Amino acid sequence: MTQTEIRPAVLTGSRLPVLVGVVLVAVQLGWRAPGVLRSFFREDDFVLIVRAHEQDLGWSYLFTPLGGRLTPGGLLLGWFPARADAYDWTVVAVIMLVVQALVSLAVLRMLVVIFGRRPAILGPFVIFLVTPLTLPVLTWWSASLSALVPQLAVAMAVASHVLWERTGRRVHAIAAVSWVVAGALFSLSVAMVPVLLFVLSRVYLRLRRAPVLWTLYGFVVTVSVVARLATSGWHAPDPATGVRFLWRLIGQTFATGLIGGPGRWYFGRPDHGIALPAPALVVAAWIVILIVVAVTVRARANAAAAWLMLLGYVLAAGALPALLGSVASVGEILGAQTELLAGTAPVVALCLGLATLGPDPWPRLPRLGAVVAIAGVVALAVWSSSAYTGNIRTQPARDYLATAAAELARTPSSVQIYDTPVPRQLMSSWFGDYRMTSRVLGPLAGPDLRDAMRRPAPAADPMVFDRTGRLRPMTLTTVVAAAPTSTPACYRLVAGRIDIPLAHDLPPRKYTVAFSYTATRAALATFSLGGARVPISLDRGSGVRYLQAVGGGPAVRISGITAGAGVCVSGIRIGSPAPRPQ
Template sequence: MTATATRPAPTLAIPKSLTIAAALVAAIPFVVHAVATFGGYFGQDDFVILYRAGQSGPFDPGYLFQDYSGHIAPGMFLLAWFVTALAPLSYPVAVIPALLMQAGTSILLWRLLVRVFGHRWGLLLPYAMYTFSSLILFSTMWWAYSVQLFPLLLTMFGAFNTHLTYLRTRAPKHVVTTLLWTVAGMAFYEKAALFLPLLFGFTLLLGERVPWRVWLAHGALLAGFVGLYVGLTVSRVKEGLPSGDVMLEFLRRSVVDVFLPGLFGGPWTDPAMGAAIATPPLGLRVAAAVVAVAVVVGGVLVGGRKAVLAWGLLGAYVVVDLALVIVTRLPEIGPLIGNDPRYTADAVPITVLCGAFAYSSLRLQRAAAGLLVVLLGASATLSYLWLAPGLRFEKSRQYVATARAALQADPSIVLYDTRVPDPIMNTWFFQDGKASRVIGLLPGPPKFDQPAEHMYLLDDNGSPRKIENVRDAVVGRPGPYPKCGYAVGYDTATIPLSGRVDGRRLLRMEYYTSGKGPVTIRLGRTTHEVLLDDGLHVLYLVVDGSFDRVDINRATQVDPMCVVDVRIGTPVT
C-alpha cells in the first residue's frame, strides 16, 4: 500500500520542478529587461506617435488607420492614445503595457511547447533562446518597436495555442478564436499576415489535416487585410532592386553578423548608431555560423523529414523577413540596415519552435539541459547589458527634463519651434522633428509659435534661449513719417519689403501706441490677429508663406500706432 501511494510521486515531481525551472528561465531575463527598460526613455518615433495621440481621439479613423511610414497599426495608436490620456509623456506608464505583453508571450510560448512536446527538460534550451534573446530584449527597449513586436508575438502564440486546441477538439469555436488572435496581431503589426503560412506549417509539422473551409476563412481574413493595407498606405516598394553586391552584404550582416550570434548568446559587441549593433569579431561570427550549420545538420539526422520541414518553414520565414527589407528599406538606407536586429527579431521565436520540432525525438537530461541554459543565459544577458546603453535615449531624457524644469519655473515662456538634435529625432522626420513634438505633451501645455514680445527657442540641451533679433533679414522699407515710420489706424498701412519672404521665418516688429488693443497683420494669404500693449514694444510673430509686403490695420476704436521697424528672418539668440 505504501508503494502504491508513493508511485505517482516521480511523475508529479517532474512537471512541478520543470515548471519552476521554466518560470526562472522566463523571470530572470524579464526582470533584467524591465530594470534596463525603466532606466531608458522615449526616442525618435516615440515622440511623433505620442504627440499625434495627444492631438486625436480614440475613435478617430484618420488617426487609428494612418499610414505611418508604411505601417497600419490601429492597435498601437489606440494604446498610444490610452497611455497619453492616462499620463502624458510618462515613460513608466507607457512601457508597462509592453512589459505585460512580454510576460504574456513567454507564458503562452511555454504553454505551447509543453502542450506539443510534453514535459521535457530539453524544452528549457529553446525556451531560453527566446526569453534571453538579446535581439528581442535590446530592440524592444525602443518603445515604438516594443508595442509592435510584443503584441505580434503575444497574438502569434495565442493563435498557435488556440489552433492546437482546434486540432485536438475540432470545435469550430476555436477556429474563430484563432482568427480573432490574428486580427489582434494585424492591428499592431502587418507581419501578422504571416500567421496563415505559419499555422499551415505548424499543422503539417504536427501531422494533422484541416478542412479546406478553415484555411478558406484564414485566407479571406488575409485578403481583407491586404486590401485594407494596400488601400490605406503609399507603397514603400522601391523601383529597381539594389545591386547584387549590396544585397549580399545586407544578407551577410543580417544573418551572419546579427541573427546567428544573437541566437546563441551573442552578439558580444557594442551598440551602434540608432538601434543597430556593431559587427562582432570575425572569430565569434564564424563560430556562430558553424554552430548553426551543426544544429541544422544535427536536426536533420535526429528528426529526419520533420526536421527538414521545420527548417524549411524557418528558412521561408527568414527569407520573407529579409525580402521585405530589400524591396523597401535597403535602397534608401544601404546594407548597414542589416545590423539592425528589429528586422530579424521576430524570427527568433519561429527558430525556437522549428528547432523544438526538429529535435522532438531527442531526450535531453536535466543536468545537460540546465548547463546549456545557464551558459546561454549568462552569455545572452552579458550581451544584452553590453548593448542596452545604446537604446536608453539619455539625450532625450535630459532634453525633456531640462525643458520641463524651465517651463515649470516660467510657464509664460513662448517658444519658437525648432529642430531637435539628431540623437533625439533624426533629420528624416522633417516637420515632425521639432521641439513641439518632443515636449508638446508636457503640462501647460508649452506655448509654441504664438505672438509674443519675448520669444525663446530651445538649444540642443533643452534650455530656453531668448531671441534677441533675426539674421539674413528681409526688412521693411523706411516709412513716410520720420519719427513714426508707418502710422497704422483704421485705414490699412502697407509696408513694402526689401525682398520676398518664402517659407517659415520670424517677424520682428518694433511699434509704439498709446492705446492697447487688437491689430490685423496680413502677410500674403495669411492673416494674424494680435493684441498689442500700449507703449513702446517689440512683437515677434512666426510667419510661413510667400509675400513681399506687410499690411496692417486697426479696424477698432483704438488709437493709431506707429510701426518703427520690421524685419523678417531667422532667429538669433
C-alpha cells in the same frame, strides 16, 4: 534516422519542466527589468504621445501608420498611458514587462502543447528567453507595441492550431484565427502565421479538411497584404542594395542572434543601438548553424522542413516588409535593426524544437554537446545584453523633459512661447513638425498655456526653450533681412500700406518675423507674407514685434494700419527662433 512528428502531448508526466520554465520566466524578467527601467522615450514614442494628446480615440488615430507601421492595436494600447500621464516611463516599463511575461509564458505553453512535459523543451525555451534579438524592442515603447503582442499572438495561435488539428474542437480553431487577427492588428507580419500553420500541418500533422478555417486564414493574409500596400505602398530597392540588406539582416544580425550575439552594438544615438557583430562572430555563428543543421537533418527526417520553415518565416515576416518599404530610402543599414527580427523569436523556439525533439532520445554525447552549446549561447547572450543596456544613455532626455515641465509649471499662459525643435537626443530632424516644442512639450503644460504654445500671438518679448529645457528670451537666426536705404531709414505708409521687398523669394512655409518700428500712438495693423494675414498691435514709441506667419514670396506687406498713427518700419528680419545668447 527517425521521423520527427508532433504527437499528442503527454500531460500526465512530471510538472517539473513546466515549473522550471516558469522560474526561468521570472529570472528573465528580473534580468531584463533594470535595463528596461533605465531606458526612456525616444523618437517614435514622442510621435505616439503627441498623437494621443492631439487626437481622440477614433479611426483616424488608429489607422494612421506610426513610424511606417500600421499598428492600430499598438496605438490603442499606447493611447491610455499617454493620456493618463504622458511621460511616466515607469508605467510604460511595467506594461512592457508584463506583456513580456505573458509572451514568455505563451511560448512555454506552445512548447508544452506540441512536445509535452519533457525536460528537453527547456533547451529551445532558454534560447528564446535569452536571445538579444528581443531586447531592443523591450526598451523602446513604440517598437514594443508592434513587436511584443505579435509574439504573444504567434505562440498562442500555433498552440491553438495544434490543439485543433489534434482534437477537431471548434473552440481551438476559433482561438487560432482570433489570435492571428489580434496579432495582425499590432503588426501585419503576423499575417504570415497562417502560411506557417499550413506548413506545420502539412509536414507534421494530418492537415484536417477545414475549408472554412483555411479560407479565414487566407482572408487574414489577403487583407493584411492589401492594408500594407495601401498604407505604405511598394518601394523596392535596387537589387544590389536588397542583397546587401538581406545579408546584413539574415547573414549577420539573425545568424549571430541565434547563438546569443551580436556581441557588439553601434550607438548612433545615445538611447538606441543597432547590431554590429564582429566578422569572427559571424563566421562562428555560421559554423555552429551549419553543424546543428547537418546533425539534425541526419538524425531527424523532417528536420530540414523545420529549418526551411524558419528561414521562410524570417524572410516573409522580417525581411520582406522592410525590403518593400524602408530599405529603398534608408539602405542596407536597416539590416542591423534587431526590431525587424524580434517577432521571429517564438518561431525560432518552435522550429528548434521541431528539428531536435523527435520521438527517440538523442544519444548521451549529442545531449552533452547540446547542453554545452546552450550554455555558450546563454553566456554570449548575457554579454550582448549587458553591452546593450550598459551603453543606453537616457539622462539628457529625462533632464530636458523634467526641466521643461518645471518651467511650464511656473509660466503664466500670457507668456508667448515660440516653436523650436526639441534637441536631437529626443527626436531627429526627419520627424518634421512632430519634433516642435509646442507638440512634444504641450502635454506637460496646462490647457491655456498649451493652446498658446500651439498658436503663439505676436509679442514684443517672446520666449523659447533652449537645449536644456529652460525658457529663454528669443532672437532670430536670420534667413533674410531688409532695411530701408532712404534717410531717415524708414519704410513709410503708401496708399494705406507698407510694402517691403525682400532680397530673394522665400519658399512657402512657416516663418518667424521680427520688425522694428516707431509709432506716434498705439496702432493696429495686419501683417502678411504672401499667405495668411496676422493681426498685430503696435505700442506707442519705438519697439520690436515678433510674430509667426505662414507664407512666402518676394515681399512683406503691412496693411490696415490705424490712421494717423505715424507708423514707420525701420527694419525687418525673417528666420527661425532661437534662444538669445546670454
